[in-house]
Amino acid sequence: MNNQSEKELLVEVKNLCKCFRQGKSELKAVDDVSFAIRRGETFGLVGESGCGKTTCGRTILKLYNATSGQVLYKGKDVTRPMSGEELLAFKRSAQVIFQDPYSSLDPRMTITEIIGEGMDVHFKYSNAEKQRKVSELLAKVGLTEDYANRFAHELSGGQRQRIGIARALAVEPEFIVCDEPISALDVSIQAQIVNLLIQLQQDSNLTYLFISHDLSMVKHISDRVGVMYLGSLVEVATSKAIFARHLHPYTRALLSAIPTADPEFEASRTRIKLEGEVPSPVNPPSGCKFRTRCPHATELCEQQQPQLVEANPEHFVACHHWQRLHESAQGVSEC
Amino acid sequence: MNEEISKDLFQIIGPEDSEAEKIARPRISYFKDAWRRFKENKIAIVALIVLAVLVFMVIFGPAISGYKFEEIDPSQRNEGPSARHWFGTDKLGRDLFARVWQGGRVSIIIGLVGALVSSFVGSIYGGISGYFGGRVDDIMMRIVEVLISVPYLIVVILLTVVLDSKSMFTLLLAMTITGWCGIARIVRGQVLQVKSQEFVMAAQALGVRPWKIILHHIIPNVLSVIIVAITFDVPGYIFGEAFLGFLGIGIQPPNTSWGVLASAAQSMYAFYPYQLFIPSLMIALTMLCFTLLGDGLRDALDPRLRK
Amino acid sequence: MDKILEVKDLRVSFHTYAGEVRAVRGVSFDLHRGETLAFVGESGCGKTVTAKSILRLLPSPPAEIKPQAQILYDGDDVLKMDRKRLQKFRGNEVSMIFQDPMTSLNPTMTCGQQIVEALVLHKKLNKQEAKEEAIRILRLVKMPDAEKRFSSYPHELSGGMRQRVMIAIALSCDPSILIADEPTTALDVTIQAQIIDLLQELKDKLNTAIILVTHDLGVVATLADRIQVMYAGQVMETGTSREIFYSPKHPYTWALLSSVPGLAEHSKQELYSLKGTPPDLIMPLKSCPFAARCEYCMPICKRQMPQVTGLTDTHQVACWLQHPYAPLVEPSYERGVSNE
Numbered sequence: 001m002n003n004q005s006e007k008e009l010l011v012e013v014k015n016l017c018k019c020f021r022q023g024k025s026e027l028k029a030v031d032d033v034s035f036a037i038r039r040g041e042t043f044g045l046v047g048e049s050g051c052g053k054t055t056c057g058r059t060i061l062k063l064y065n066a067t068s069g070q071v072l073y074k075g076k077d078v079t080r081p082m083s084g085e086e087l088l089a090f091k092r093s094a095q096v097i098f099q100d101p102y103s104s105l106d107p108r109m110t111i112t113e114i115i116g117e118g119m120d121v122h123f124k125y126s127n128a129e130k131q132r133k134v135s136e137l138l139a140k141v142g143l144t145e146d147y148a149n150r151f152a153h154e155l156s157g158g159q160r161q162r163i164g165i166a167r168a169l170a171v172e173p174e175f176i177v178c179d180e181p182i183s184a185l186d187v188s189i190q191a192q193i194v195n196l197l198i199q200l201q202q203d204s205n206l207t208y209l210f211i212s213h214d215l216s217m218v219k220h221i222s223d224r225v226g227v228m229y230l231g232s233l234v235e236v237a238t239s240k241a242i243f244a245r246h247l248h249p250y251t252r253a254l255l256s257a258i259p260t261a262d263p264e265f266e267a268s269r270t271r272i273k274l275e276g277e278v279p280s281p282v283n284p285p286s287g288c289k290f291r292t293r294c295p296h297a298t299e300l301c302e303q304q305q306p307q308l309v310e311a312n313p314e315h316f317v318a319c320h321h322w323q324r325l326h327e328s329a330q331g332v333s334e335c
Numbered sequence: 336m337n338e339e340i341s342k343d344l345f346q347i348i349g350p351e352d353s354e355a356e357k358i359a360r361p362r363i364s365y366f367k368d369a370w371r372r373f374k375e376n377k378i379a380i381v382a383l384i385v386l387a388v389l390v391f392m393v394i395f396g397p398a399i400s401g402y403k404f405e406e407i408d409p410s411q412r413n414e415g416p417s418a419r420h421w422f423g424t425d426k427l428g429r430d431l432f433a434r435v436w437q438g439g440r441v442s443i444i445i446g447l448v449g450a451l452v453s454s455f456v457g458s459i460y461g462g463i464s465g466y467f468g469g470r471v472d473d474i475m476m477r478i479v480e481v482l483i484s485v486p487y488l489i490v491v492i493l494l495t496v497v498l499d500s501k502s503m504f505t506l507l508l509a510m511t512i513t514g515w516c517g518i519a520r521i522v523r524g525q526v527l528q529v530k531s532q533e534f535v536m537a538a539q540a541l542g543v544r545p546w547k548i549i550l551h552h553i554i555p556n557v558l559s560v561i562i563v564a565i566t567f568d569v570p571g572y573i574f575g576e577a578f579l580g581f582l583g584i585g586i587q588p589p590n591t592s593w594g595v596l597a598s599a600a601q602s603m604y605a606f607y608p609y610q611l612f613i614p615s616l617m618i619a620l621t622m623l624c625f626t627l628l629g630d631g632l633r634d635a636l637d638p639r640l641r642k
Numbered sequence: 643m644d645k646i647l648e649v650k651d652l653r654v655s656f657h658t659y660a661g662e663v664r665a666v667r668g669v670s671f672d673l674h675r676g677e678t679l680a681f682v683g684e685s686g687c688g689k690t691v692t693a694k695s696i697l698r699l700l701p702s703p704p705a706e707i708k709p710q711a712q713i714l715y716d717g718d719d720v721l722k723m724d725r726k727r728l729q730k731f732r733g734n735e736v737s738m739i740f741q742d743p744m745t746s747l748n749p750t751m752t753c754g755q756q757i758v759e760a761l762v763l764h765k766k767l768n769k770q771e772a773k774e775e776a777i778r779i780l781r782l783v784k785m786p787d788a789e790k791r792f793s794s795y796p797h798e799l800s801g802g803m804r805q806r807v808m809i810a811i812a813l814s815c816d817p818s819i820l821i822a823d824e825p826t827t828a829l830d831v832t833i834q835a836q837i838i839d840l841l842q843e844l845k846d847k848l849n850t851a852i853i854l855v856t857h858d859l860g861v862v863a864t865l866a867d868r869i870q871v872m873y874a875g876q877v878m879e880t881g882t883s884r885e886i887f888y889s890p891k892h893p894y895t896w897a898l899l900s901s902v903p904g905l906a907e908h909s910k911q912e913l914y915s916l917k918g919t920p921p922d923l924i925m926p927l928k929s930c931p932f933a934a935r936c937e938y939c940m941p942i943c944k945r946q947m948p949q950v951t952g953l954t955d956t957h958q959v960a961c962w963l964q965h966p967y968a969p970l971v972e973p974s975y976e977r978g979v980s981n982e
Contacts, residue, residue, distance in 0.1 A: 048830035049801075063536055091542035104533035108365060108555040117551075118541040142917075151364060156919050157685070164537075171541065186684040187857055191901040191915035198912070213831060220903040220913065257835035259860030261902050263883045266864040273839065274832045276786070277800045344942035345967040350917060350935050371659065 007038040009072075010175055010207050011060065016069035018052075018059045025282045029055040031231035032069070034308070037224075039174070042201065042208040044222030044239070046215060046254075050281055052231040053211045054099075057177040060209070061094055062087075073175070092122045095173035099180035101160035105152035111138075111163055112148045118171040137166040141196060158189035165196065169204075177209045182217060190214075194221055215258055219243055224314075227251050230281055230289040233308060237315040247317040247326055249294050288320070296321055369559075372635040379631020382624040389621060393443055396436025404429065404437040405589045413607050423609050425599065434591055435613055441592035442573050443621065445507060449572035453511040454565045457518030462557070464519070465526030466549055476523070483516045491579060501587050510575050518564050525560045529553050559636035566629035570622035577618050593618050646818055646851055647673035647696070647715055653708035654691050654700065661924045665691045667875040673819065678845060678852040680866035682859065682898070686920055688875040689855045693821050696720065696853070697732055715819075734764040737812040741824035743804035747796040753807045754780075754792030757814050764815045779810045784840055802833035806840070813844065821853045826861055838864055859902055863887060868956065871895050874920055874931035881957035891959045893936045896973045930962065938963060938971055 018030040029052045037043040045053045058064050060071050066079045098104035115134050135145050141162040182190040212218050219239050226236040235248040256272035274293045287305050291297035300320050308316040408428035416423045422431035464475040491509035498505050538548050579585035580594025593614040600610035654666040666688040673679050681689035694700050713720040740746040757776040761767050780788035783806040826834040869886040871879045879892040900914035918935050933943040942962050951964040
């Protein structure tokens with residue numbers, strides 16, 4: 001693999017915060033999140049529902065306005081107000097694929113209209129050219145031309161998701177936020193879509209932010225992974241490191257919770273069980289937000305919120321006790 | 336089942352790509368599918384036919400009757416229905432058949448125009464309020480809430496006094512001036528729902544301008560709700576006009592409407608019940624048909640009811 | 643183990659404007675007391691329709707269960723039960739939990755009331771007894787603060803807690819069979835783990851037979867004793883958990899197992915994936931429904947429906963590859979291996 005640090009930093013997220021006001025209470029959906037994505041790589045953002053990963057992705061794309069913090073895209077901060085032209089250029093370069101194939105396509109439009117909409121905004125194609133491009137895109141995502149005049153409700157979930165991908169590709173982006181693109185699909189269709197995404201990335205040197213709660217898929221497609229809990233990043237590392245040498249207790253519990261397709265293994269192992277429920281994001285615990293469910297929490301965890309520190313090269317963790325836990329886990333292989 | 340199974344049938348040939356992604360069903364657009372479902376609703380079809388007949392009669396009825404609706408014939412006063420006067424005559428000897436259909440023109444026009452105008456205004460208002468949300472939405476909806484609480488009868492009376500006229504235009508103005516509020520709320524609600532769909536966010540992410548999003552994404556998806564709302568509004572306007580006419584505030588002679596006809600007949604209804612009955616029947620029938628039509632349209636256009 | 647449920651030749655069709663959709667095409671299986679049988683397959687394969695048919699939950703137009711089918715519960719044919727018997731059967735002898743707990747619970751009733759409703763109906767308890775029993779069951783499903791949660795409304799609870807309430811309602815009358823339709827799909831992974839553990843415990847404690855409908859092979863590996871793989875309304879392969887996971891014989895089963903990325907695989911390697919999508923069930927199929935997507939398809943596969951071959955007492959496959967004339971095929975999939 002190429003030397004990572006030589007590749008251009010395409011997206012830099014710095015201390016990003018996004019709050020929503022609900023009546024009198026404030027919901028901190030994204031709380032001081034920082035990470036970077038290099039060109040051509042896939043950054044996986046992982047966590048359970050309510051952790052803020054989708055909000056983070058949408059804020060990066062300016063679909064939501066950031067409350068504070070910066071998002072540097074190709075070196076320029078996109079959270080500040082931009083001119084019409086700049087904004088349009090940014091939207092062309094940074095695209096999105098949504099989770100729900102049933103609500104992400106307009107039921108009144110034909111497939112050609114759906115895919116062509118972006119082209120109308122950014123390029124000036126004649127009708128014939130547009131038709132040709134649409135056919136090309138359909139072929140790229142593995143569908144035939146006769147889908148061009150169909151409506152979304154005539155397609156299956158996997159096919160609709162491919163249309164969603166074609167729509168994003170139509171404007172020739174460099175960066176795509178994949179917001180849980182496979183969660184709503186069957187397991188065998190998930191594999192199709194993931195293969196397609198990987199192939200497109202290789203063909204066009206695309207950069208992905210892959211948001212998902214499905215750890216096994218995230219591991220498969222990502223170069224680096226960030227684990228989120230209640231709005232904060234708790235661990236960031238390469239894909240291999242997260243899965244083989246994770247340091248944060250939440251990451252450990254998350255990995256342990258995944259059921260594997262291996263009955264004997266399942267019968268023999270003891271899962272790490274997290275007690276209790278996820279606290280409400282409107283009223284998070286003081287200090288470390290994970291402490292209410294963490295088996296290793298101490299008084300320090302209640303008082304101070306841990307920051308991300310570089311535990312190993314390129315491996316960050318936000319936990320007061322990571323060293324102690326890591327040492328005690330040495331030599332014991334379990335999950 | 337007992338076909339000879341030979342060994343050469345067992346060569347591996349692998350999957351067939353073209354078969355794998357075929358769409359079996361015929362292509363069908365949303366509105367075509369809705370029309371098909373509508374046709375299956377017998378009651379709605381009957382209502383549609385009856386309405387068509389009523390509209391036909393309203394246009395051609397007075398001509399068919401052979402009488403002028405305002406023509407007075409003192410020798411024929413208060414005649415019951417007969418071969419000469421199919422609906423009978425009123426107290427001034429005017430042919431009721433012609434009068435009923437002539438009056439129908441006013442009633443139906445007010446019903447349709449009133450509903451269309453108020454729906455148009457209400458849709459735009461509700462659309463803007465729903466799309467922009469936030470402060471704009473709050474203010475706009477508070478205004479609507481105030482307007483809705485004003486009794487429209489008072490508004491009508493005030494306006495007729497202020498404008499010093501009782502023409503059809505004044506009536507329409509008075510009735511629609513608060514009538515659009517109901518549709519505004521409905522459309523706003525639907526716009527909010529459509530806005531939350533991911534395809535709207537996708538269009539925003541692509542850089543599509545707001546007015547284009549409203550035009551191409553929001554309105555087509557809200558249209559079915561608007562159509563149904565219009566259809567349900569019409570009976571209200573017809574009845575409103577009839578009520579005002581009954582009270583004497585509406586259309587003035589020699590013009591007439593169903594409400595006016597009913598009003599004129601009410602004092603003598605014990606002796607000449609047909610004079611009251613026929614216009615009232617027309618009012619009721621028209622209202623019923625529009626309501627049934629609206630029901631049928633709503634069921635046909637609701638995507639969740641697709642089988 | 644004796645049989646508590648026998649389903650013979652179940653065929654279910656839906657009559658739509660576009661034609662007759664044959665959702666289930668001849669499914670037969672047995673369920674023994676206390677065992678967990680999983681129906682596995684993609685959406686549209688007929689597993690949910692099969693499960694719902696057992697309780698006769700399908701609305702009768704447009705659904706139609708073909709007359710030659712039989713569903714024998716302890717000897718009684720469910721399809722021929724009269725209303726009174728059916729009411730006693732549902733919720734009491736066989737109960738069901740659904741995928742999305744938010745929409746399956748009544749938002750206007752407290753959780754406790756919903757459990758009590760079932761108890762009063764089937765067990766004929768009075769209100770006080772029912773309340774005590776309901777709290778006992780809430781404790782059984784590990785609901786924290788059971789007494790307090792008795793009076794909570796569904797929207798006040800998290801997804802995992804709502805699912806526990808559903809399980810509580812379903813188990814309140816000691817059913818012999820619990821049908822679980824995608825019970826963990828809508829849940830977060832750590833909550834899913836809790837619910838899976840709960841189901842395992844309850845299974846051991848109460849000896850309830852479970853029919854588990856899911857597409858998640860991980861859940862199946864943890865909970866199921868026997869597995870039935872379905873595709874396009876038909877059963878492709880049936881076997882014990884070990885047989886299906888360690889020596890599967892049907893190409894579709896191989897495809898399913900390969901689609902799951904193992905946690906120890908190399909990054910960004912191409913995942914095995916099937917091309918295309920399942921056939922539209924409006925089309926009648928006289929031959930193997932999987933033929934168009936099968937890597938090992940042979941001409942006979944497109945001509946005739948494969949015969950069912952019994953490999954062991956418990957392992958059956960419907961595939962022409964089992965025929966003596968067929969070439970010997972080694973499955974080419976690389977099953978995702980567990981954490982190493």
